[in-house]
Every structure is written in C-alpha cells, then in structure tokens.
Amino acid sequence: MSDTLTRATGIVFDLDGTLVDSTYVHTICWWEAIAQFGHERPMAVVHHAVGMGAGHLLEHVLGDVRDPGQDAAMSAAHDALFATWHERLHPFPAARSLLNWCRDAKLTVALATSSSSRDLWAMLDVLDHPDFDVVVTTDEARGSQAxxxxxxxxxxxxxxxxxxxxxxxxxVWDMRAATRIGAPALGVATGGTSAPELHEAGAELTYPDLTALQRAMQDARAEALPPGYIP
Structure with a gap:
C-alpha cells in the first residue's frame, strides 16, 4: 500500500463532479450559454473543459473565435441556467461520509472550487454544510483551478x-493543478473522465468513486497503525 494516503495531514476536495454530481449539468449549461452567443461546439468538447474556471474554459472551447468582451455575459448566462438546477443536484454516494471520516482522522479538510458564490452555497446545502477548515473560491485565489x-x-x-x-x-485540470504545486493528486472517475486520463494528467492514485477512495484511505490508515493499537 502506497504511503500517499497516510503521510498527508491535509486533504482538499474539488466540488463539481467530485463531491456533487454536477459536471454534466455544467456541460449542458455552458453548451447552451455559448450557443446563445452564436457558437456551436460539441458537448464532448465542453465537457472536457469543465473544471477549468470560466475564463479558461471559454478560451479553451472557443479558441480564436472567442471575444473576451463577451466572457462576463456568457458566464452570467451559464450561471442563470445552472441556477435552475440547484434543487435537483445530488451529492455523490459517500461524499458526506468521506468528509466526516477525514474530519475524524484529524486531517485538515479544505474545499477549492471555481464555482460562483451562489452555486457554492447551493451545493453546500446539498452536502448538508460540511465543516471545512478552509473554503477557497476563484474570487479569493490568484487564478482558476487550471x-x-x-x-x-x-x-x-x-x-x-x-x-x-x-x-x-x-x-484532468484538477490533476494538473496538483502536479503544478507538487502535491499528490487522487483522481476519482466521477465526473466522466476516465482513470487512464486522470493518471496521464498526474494522478498518483485513481478510484472509480468516493466509496472506493474512502475504503482505501481507511485501509491504509489501519495498516499504518502499530500492532495492538487501541484508539
């Protein structure tokens, strides 16, 4: 068992597609927002850009035809469309239990998201407002997740x-961001990106879902305990 899961004292989660099942909703909303401004792009292209943050996403998806002066309006269109989904969003199975387990394991638990403030609060509602030590949004950071x-x-x-x-x-943007700062990345294939793609982007370990990740973390911590340890 790799010591990746036992040597860390903190853990940071992405939100969309990692804790909340929202990646494909974002894909539809960005696809519709872009179409409102006369651009047609395959949904697959949009999907693979979700997670970059609005400015990087639009640059990546639209390329040379992008008009940066329209970014704010397209982002607002996306936000308005996504807001209509707030009450239909659901957390992934094990999202709440994994966050609780990390807290019980005495890890510093952080959330890092490029979501707007309105979307952030809606998804925290979905998660029953976990007790994060740190919550960082794009507004507070020096750039987007990418x-x-x-x-x-x-x-x-x-x-x-x-x-x-x-x-x-x-x-892949989560994995590349982690690699860029030199932190170990754990990929979960819950947002439609495959384990091989996550691994190629820098994931040290990959899991099909949060249930498998929680089980692996529990097993790794149990194996690391000295013989006869009683909490």
Missing part, C-alpha cells in the same frame, strides 16, 4: 506544505 491558484491559496491558508496535502478531483 492555473493552480486555488491550491496555492489553500496552502497559504492552512500553512501546509504541498507534500502534506492530498488533492482530490475528477478532472
């Missing part, structure tokens, strides 16, 4: 070193 700024802000606010922090996410 640039690593969110994770740098987590390090600043927790006082942890990169090697002390497990980064859990569902997209």
């Amino acid at each position: 640039g690593g700024g969110l994770l740098e802000s987590v390090l600043d606010r927790t006082g942890l070193e990169p090697e002390d922090l497990l980064v859990v996410g569902d997209s």
